[in-house]
Amino acid sequence: MKVLALNALLFAALLGQAQDALAVSGGKMALPGQFPYQVLIRPINAVSGLVNKDVSCSGALIDLQWVLTSASCLGTSAAGIYQVTLGAFDLTLDEDEETRMIYDLVTAAYPHEGYNAETGENDIALLDLGWAATKDDFIAPIRLPAKKDAKKSFWLWNGAVSGWGSVCPDDKTQGNWVLRWFDSRVQTNLWCRLRDGASQVHDTSICVSSFWKKGTCIGDSGNPLAITEWDDVPTLVGVASSSTASCASNKPAVFTRVTSYLDWISDKTGIQLR
Numbered sequence: 001m002k003v004l005a006l007n008a009l010l011f012a013a014l015l016g017q018a019q020d021a022l023a024v025s026g027g028k029m030a031l032p033g034q035f036p037y038q039v040l041i042r043p044i045n046a047v048s049g050l051v052n053k054d055v056s057c058s059g060a061l062i063d064l065q066w067v068l069t070s071a072s073c074l075g076t077s078a079a080g081i082y083q084v085t086l087g088a089f090d091l092t093l094d095e096d097e098e099t100r101m102i103y104d105l106v107t108a109a110y111p112h113e114g115y116n117a118e119t120g121e122n123d124i125a126l127l128d129l130g131w132a133a134t135k136d137d138f139i140a141p142i143r144l145p146a147k148k149d150a151k152k153s154f155w156l157w158n159g160a161v162s163g164w165g166s167v168c169p170d171d172k173t174q175g176n177w178v179l180r181w182f183d184s185r186v187q188t189n190l191w192c193r194l195r196d197g198a199s200q201v202h203d204t205s206i207c208v209s210s211f212w213k214k215g216t217c218i219g220d221s222g223n224p225l226a227i228t229e230w231d232d233v234p235t236l237v238g239v240a241s242s243s244t245a246s247c248a249s250n251k252p253a254v255f256t257r258v259t260s261y262l263d264w265i266s267d268k269t270g271i272q273l274r
Contacts (some may be wrong), residue, residue: 004125008029009260018136026269028180028181028182029178029179029180030089030162030178030179030180030181032089032098032138032147032177032204033137033138034162034181035160035162035179035181035224035226036061036087036137036138036139036140036232037060037061037062037140037141037142037161037224037226037234037236038058038060038061038088038179038224039059039060039061039067039069039084039085039086040056040058040084040085040088040091040163040164041056041057041058041059041067041069041073041074041082041083041084041085041127041222042055042056042082042083042085043055043077043079043081043082043083044077044079044081044082044083044104044105045081045235046079046081047099051083051104053091056072056164057069057072057073057221057222057223058143058162058163058164058165058222058223058224059071059073059084059127059222059224059239060142060222060224060226060236060239061133061139061140061141061142062141062142062143062144062236062269063271064132064133064134064135064264065128065129065130065131065132065133065140066126066127066128066129066269066271067084067126067127067129068124068125068126068224068236068239068258068265069124069125069126069127069221069239070123070124070125070220070221070239070240070241071111071112071115071117071122071123071124071125071220072117072120072123072221072222072241073125073221074109074111074125074127075117080107080109081103081105081106081107082106082107082109082127083102083103083105083106084101084102084106084127084129084131085100085101085102085103086100086101086103086138086139087099087100087101087136087138087139088100088179089138089178089179089189090178091112091164091177091178091181092177092178093154098138099136099137099138099139100138101133101134101139103129106127106128106129106130108127108128108129108130109125109126109127109128110123110125110127110128110268111125112124112125112261112264114228116151119200119202120200120202120241120254121202121204121256121259122204122256123239123256124158124239124256124258124264126265126268126269127267128269142224142226142234142235142236143233143234143235143236143274144235144236144258144262144265144271144273145235145236145237145258145259145262145274146273146274147262147273147274149259150259150260150262151248151259152184153188153226153264154186154206154227154237155186155187155188156185156186156187157185157186157227157237158183158184158185158186158209158227158228159182159183159184159185159186159225159226159227159237159238160181160182160183160184160225160226160227160228160234161182161184161208161223161224161225161226161253162179162180162181162223162224162226163179163180163181163222163223163224163240164177164179164180165223166239171186184208184209184225184253185208185209185235186206186207186208186227187203187207187208187209187252188207189201189203189205189206189207191207191252192205192207192252192254194249195252200241201254203260204257204260204261205241205254205255205256205257206225206237206240206254206255206257206258207249207250207252207253207255208225208240208255209252221240221241222239222240223239223240224236224238224239224240225232225237225238225239225255233266236258237255237257237258237259238255238256238258239255239256239258240255240256241254241255241256
């Protein structure tokens, strides 16, 4: 783990917020430590051993040793080898310039057994980091929904989506180097099915509308969708599917619904459900 003084990170964040830029198509810059559960996932070339920094996706730390992401995110590595970074914020900084924990050569990847890349069904996966991270102001797990909420729709709840995906809806290959986020509102799956571009909405999906042309885009696969419950604690309710990137088009963004997979997550990880 490599550390940089917090005031330097805050300065960088405030400087960036003064710039008018699109991100996570249409989002705004996060603050260091605002999303301590955010995880950066990059593929590693099995032959060269080098990290492909041009390809990335995200996940959420749900335990100090486990990451929840999308199965489509894991598809970025043909060899199934990943670099997983916790606590990242500004990807232009060197590894020793901000608080990070970096796990190289992560291979314990568990895509859902029923994942269908064509339809986007069961687009969810787990990564076992192999050893527990150290919790601090920049690295902390997000809690899973309570088991009693397994059938809850979360309709009209506000949610936050965060990630490093494409910043420009007109050039979806243009990556984003600073963590950004946008606010959204959970809608019914029927509403999303009736909207153009939301054909891959399943019973195990959770769908959100966003405001002022904000949405997920290329590189946002695995992005966490978090709500804040009545006790003022963030709860992970969705992970972004790459098959439904809206790219600030005012189309709904579709996520894999975490409550549909609580038993699967618990069985794989041993995490005790609330």
